[in-house]
Amino acid sequence: MDRLTDEAAIRRMFKALSEAWAREGASAVDAFYTPDSDYVTFDGSWLRGREANRRVHEELFAGVLAGTRLVSEIESVRFLSPNAAVVVSTGALLWPWQKTAPASRRSRQMTVVVRGDDGRWQVAAFQNTRVRPLPPSDSLSMRLFAAVLRVRLAFWRRRHPAALAA
Incomplete structure (x- = not known):
């Protein structure tokens, strides 16, 4: 595969993840992560593995994340190898009544994606940091x-x- 095709597949994966977030919540989102994935939240919590990620997000979707939508814009995709890339994006969560997110809730994410043996791209590592310029x-x-x-x-x-x- 060529880089343009791979980048398009990665962008589709991000879009599908956002759609799954809004439609089904944690049960659908965890399929986008590798079993041994790392997820560092904006508050610095470290979720080790898909199962920990799912457990924490199930609790959040039952409470404060209920009905939210995930919006993001990919800023760059940089390939580390034919089967791994670093994706930098900016995004936020929107509640059902919101069309845009307040600047105070914008986050920048760094995501490492890997291509599995089945050819699908998945998240191996995710870092989420609130945008707070000095x-x-x-x-x-x-x-x-x-x-x-x-x-x-x-x-x-x-x-x-x-x-x-x-």
Whole structure:
């Protein structure tokens, strides 16, 4: 297969995953993950394996994720080998009454997908991080933050002079 065909298949897999999320929830979504997949959530929790992923998401779909839709935009697909790629995307969850997600709920995802022996692409690893850009370095908040850090570092250096010699 060529890269364009593979990238199109990966994009279809992401679309199908989003549709399964909205239609069926955790029971359908776990089929898109390898049995030994890793899933790091936006709060830093680490779900090890498809079964752990399914269990956690079943609880969430029974509560706060009920009726949600998953929206995402693939920003890049970079192939590591003919059977593995890194996908970077930006997305969010929408509740049934929402057409777009607030900026505060946008996340950037890094996904490692692998092609199985059956030719299907699946998620081997997923990292989800909230988009929280830092203020500009010349903003008042960043200048104050830097000043506090410089003062704290100066005190620390006085108390730990041996650390500087190393």
